[in-house]
Amino acid sequence: MxxxxxxxxxxxxxxxxxxxxxxxxxxxxxxxxxxxxxxxxxxxxxxxxxxxxxxxxxxxxxxxxxxxxxxxxxxxxxxxxxxxxxxTISSSVIEKIKVMKAEGKDAEEIEKKVSRESKLNPAMVGYILSKETAV
Missing domain, CATH: 3.40.50 (Rossmann fold)
Incomplete structure (x- = not known):
């Protein structure tokens, strides 16, 4: 992305x-x-x-x-x-979001953890999360 x-x-x-x-x-x-x-x-x-x-x-x-x-x-x-x-948002970050979503973690937890590790804003992580679940 x-x-x-x-x-x-x-x-x-x-x-x-x-x-x-x-x-x-x-x-x-x-x-x-x-x-x-x-x-x-x-x-x-x-x-x-x-x-x-x-x-x-x-x-x-x-x-x-x-x-x-x-x-x-x-x-x-x-x-x-x-x-x-x-x-560029690396594919590893997007993959991590997908894996955490598949594990059943809630959106807030995913946003918090991924934003801390990747320096992306939680709102951007939320956007990626919504796009990946729509696909």
Whole structure:
């Protein structure tokens, strides 16, 4: 699973329209988020760092809910944009989530344990968990 890391507002309009998970590494305005949704109509998750989450307007949060787009808080730890524009969630992390789900562990326990081991935000682990159970 790959997360597209976007460092600037100018980069939004150069994105692949098939992007599903996008991490915005800058403080987005309402216009930036509308531009992202227009450029990438298949987007399912927009991830923002904790400090930027507090600045997102309530109207944008409601708009994203209506579009069924999740707004998650989180970081892409140790990612260098100059090397790769995608942050990759390793298959071992996804496999661990599947195994724990098969063992009958509850979602909260899975989120807590996997996020601690992989440095992924619990909300992102929850998203992966929901996608893997849907498949």
């Amino acid at each position: 790959r997360i597209r890391v976007v460092s600037s507002r100018e980069e939004i309009f150069t994105l692949n329209p098939n992007e599903r998970i996008v991490h915005l590494a800058f403080r987005p305005s309402n216009k930036d988020i509308f531009g992202l949704i227009e450029t990438c109509p298949k987007v399912e998750v927009i991830q923002l760092p904790k400090s930027y989450m507090r600045t997102v307007s309530r109207s944008i949060e409601m708009f994203l809910q209506m579009q069924r787009i999740q707004l998650l808080e989180g970081d892409v730890w140790g990612h260098r944009k100059d090397i790769n524009e995608y942050f």
